[in-house]
Amino acid sequence: MKTDASLLAGARENPDAFRLLYDRYADRVHGYFARRTHDADAAYDLTAETFAQAWLVRERFRDEAGGSAGPWLFGIARNVLLMSVRRGRLERQACERLGLLERLDAPATAIPDEGWAADADTADELLDGLPATQREAVRLRVLQDLDYTQVAAALGTTAPAARVRVHRGLAALRARVTPSQESTR
Secondary structure, three states: OOHHHHHHHOOOOOOHHHHHHHHHHHHHHHHHHHHHHHHHHHHHHHHHHHHHHHHOOHHHHHOOOOOOOOHHHHHHHHHHHHHHHHHHHHHHHHHHHHOOOHHHHOOOOOOOOOHHHHHHHHHHHHHOOHHHHHHHHHHHHHOOOOHHHHHHHHHHHOOHHHHHHHHHHHHHHHHHHHHOOOHOO
């Protein structure tokens, strides 16, 4: 049986070698995420993102564990999880600043007052100022509360690309609604 290190070396010319490595570790990496997130969908997304990252950096693998890629893969998984938590925190903070969470939590039967309508118009104007791909990604993720797999499917892209679009869109919105350091001096 080939070692993980030999599979990664072979993956430089033969993608099937990486598939074999995926087959060896996918269930364990998924279990790692499932135990930490308690969310099966998120665990699958994070597992896919981990292996996508591993594929991208496969040439940087150094065999430091007697032929095993386990420690290397779980190091990537840990970083993917940390970035996911950070992105989620940034998205929640941006939504709170924009007042979108209050609107999403409002009962569907409630009749908005004039202030709410004015805020909604402002939010629409802010969203309209984003590039089309970011605007749609933010609307799908934040306003329609779709997960990244669903956003990716709606946009015809990958889940990591959808995450990037949402993150960039929310960062642009945050920059527009947060006073700059210089204007507050």
